[in-house]
Amino acid sequence: MGALKRTVLYDNHVGAGAKMVDFGGWEMPVNYAGGMIEEHLYTRKKVGIFDISHMGRFAVSGRDAKEFLQYVLTNDVLALDLLKAQYTFLSNESGGAIDDAYLYRFHDEEYLLVVNASNLEKDWTHLNREIKKFDAQIVDWSEELAMIAVQGPESQTVISRLMGSTTLTEPVKNALGILHFEGNEVLISRTGYTGEPLGYELMVKATDAAKIWEGLIALGAMAIGLGARDTLRLEAGLPLYGHELGLDIDGEEIPIFSCPMAKFAVKFVEAKGDYIGKKALEKQYEGLKRIIRPIVLIDKGVARAGYKVFKGDKEVGYVTSGTMIPYLKREEEGPESKMSEEKIMRAIGLALLDSNIGLAEEVEVEIRGNRAKAVVMSHHKFESESRRK
Amino acid sequence: MKTIEELKYSKDHEWVKTEGNLAYIGITDYAQHALGDIVYVELPDVGSRLGKDEVFGVVESVKAASDVYLPLSGTVVQVNEAISDDPALLNQDAFANWMVQIEMENPAELEELMNAAVYVEICNE
Numbered sequence: 001m002g003a004l005k006r007t008v009l010y011d012n013h014v015g016a017g018a019k020m021v022d023f024g025g026w027e028m029p030v031n032y033a034g035g036m037i038e039e040h041l042y043t044r045k046k047v048g049i050f051d052i053s054h055m056g057r058f059a060v061s062g063r064d065a066k067e068f069l070q071y072v073l074t075n076d077v078l079a080l081d082l083l084k085a086q087y088t089f090l091s092n093e094s095g096g097a098i099d100d101a102y103l104y105r106f107h108d109e110e111y112l113l114v115v116n117a118s119n120l121e122k123d124w125t126h127l128n129r130e131i132k133k134f135d136a137q138i139v140d141w142s143e144e145l146a147m148i149a150v151q152g153p154e155s156q157t158v159i160s161r162l163m164g165s166t167t168l169t170e171p172v173k174n175a176l177g178i179l180h181f182e183g184n185e186v187l188i189s190r191t192g193y194t195g196e197p198l199g200y201e202l203m204v205k206a207t208d209a210a211k212i213w214e215g216l217i218a219l220g221a222m223a224i225g226l227g228a229r230d231t232l233r234l235e236a237g238l239p240l241y242g243h244e245l246g247l248d249i250d251g252e253e254i255p256i257f258s259c260p261m262a263k264f265a266v267k268f269v270e271a272k273g274d275y276i277g278k279k280a281l282e283k284q285y286e287g288l289k290r291i292i293r294p295i296v297l298i299d300k301g302v303a304r305a306g307y308k309v310f311k312g313d314k315e316v317g318y319v320t321s322g323t324m325i326p327y328l329k330r331e332e333e334g335p336e337s338k339m340s341e342e343k344i345m346r347a348i349g350l351a352l353l354d355s356n357i358g359l360a361e362e363v364e365v366e367i368r369g370n371r372a373k374a375v376v377m378s379h380h381k382f383e384s385e386s387r388r389k
Numbered sequence: 390m391k392t393i394e395e396l397k398y399s400k401d402h403e404w405v406k407t408e409g410n411l412a413y414i415g416i417t418d419y420a421q422h423a424l425g426d427i428v429y430v431e432l433p434d435v436g437s438r439l440g441k442d443e444v445f446g447v448v449e450s451v452k453a454a455s456d457v458y459l460p461l462s463g464t465v466v467q468v469n470e471a472i473s474d475d476p477a478l479l480n481q482d483a484f485a486n487w488m489v490q491i492e493m494e495n496p497a498e499l500e501e502l503m504n505a506a507v508y509v510e511i512c513n514e
Contacts, residue, residue: 037426324428
């Protein structure tokens, strides 16, 4: 195995006392000195910043750029307006995810596709093979651009102050903007992977990244590692490739439509035409044997990825992601209420379950040979100060 | 890393403190630090008899579940309910918060445990 890759913010992480781990071939911070729980809660209460420069950033342009993207992605690229972004999948012919991704349109004739770090090479090979059929070009910008997510109720404030710009994007999810930092372009999107109602992602010149990172921290943001990034996304019910997408524990492909988010990111409109995986996806849309559902344990214990789920004697699925994480209770309802300091621990997870298991239905998770009761949720409730803004 | 001179240590990162025929057992500061935020602890039933190196409990951090091994054979006399109620106590002070108290079956097994200096060495390897 070769040496681990490092992002341009590596020295900042180590200097801040981060515990560094191997993540998809990258040496990344799993948590900083305060620990994952503090980082998780700080993001919900104030603002967390995440180095996501390890993700892949590909620019697609050329005469057939749209046609190419329509063919390799599942969402409808024609519906993507200028200065908007959309969640999408790279499907294979059988309707499994090669990856999930975000497509950004900062410029009229150029698209930016952000993919998972662990799938970067696989995606790059796949896209370069398919693009040969089109008059279009794909360029890897991953090294030139660094990427920082800024998530939480104070995200807008800290970015505005650092960039000296009161308007960041249109005030809706998936809106984009172009700002400037010391004369260089900063691409900003109102997107994220935390479920925060207010959150942004910045794509900045790699050489500006450290200054922007430290500037945000000086304004009150907390550096957040991959550990809390995972608990935040899990609480928000967002899929992670390798858990809710890709292969299941038996090595079988998880159909894209098992993920509830697929219905926003897989389109069958006529204008989109044929694309990789369309036939299989249409079939999935009609109904699936198993789907991903949020669960919360009622009994004591922690449901972990790979644990089996039962209904009576029947095995009905398994946990795809799970942990225990606190959430903060609101002191009282109403416009004056504040988030309390009281932490309530709860074991939450996502599970791939037989689709006849309904919402609010009780199931059992097998934990080290014992059964623990759990209930199927539509989503995990969590509090964020953003909801008051 | 923090250690306490008077305690004995196992290669699996447990500490042992003896009082006559009784032994208090917990996880070391090194172990709590490696685990990160501890969110759940599972302890054995009082009265259970366990052999040396048998799993006596589970410590779960945000990231993972880890078994904890009994460094001495014996019978569980008491478990520390305080850490089941508030597992973060193990992060705050792993040496002040024992997990189980056992009645030792074979105190000679203590000889196989390490002193603080040797334990620090194996952690630094």
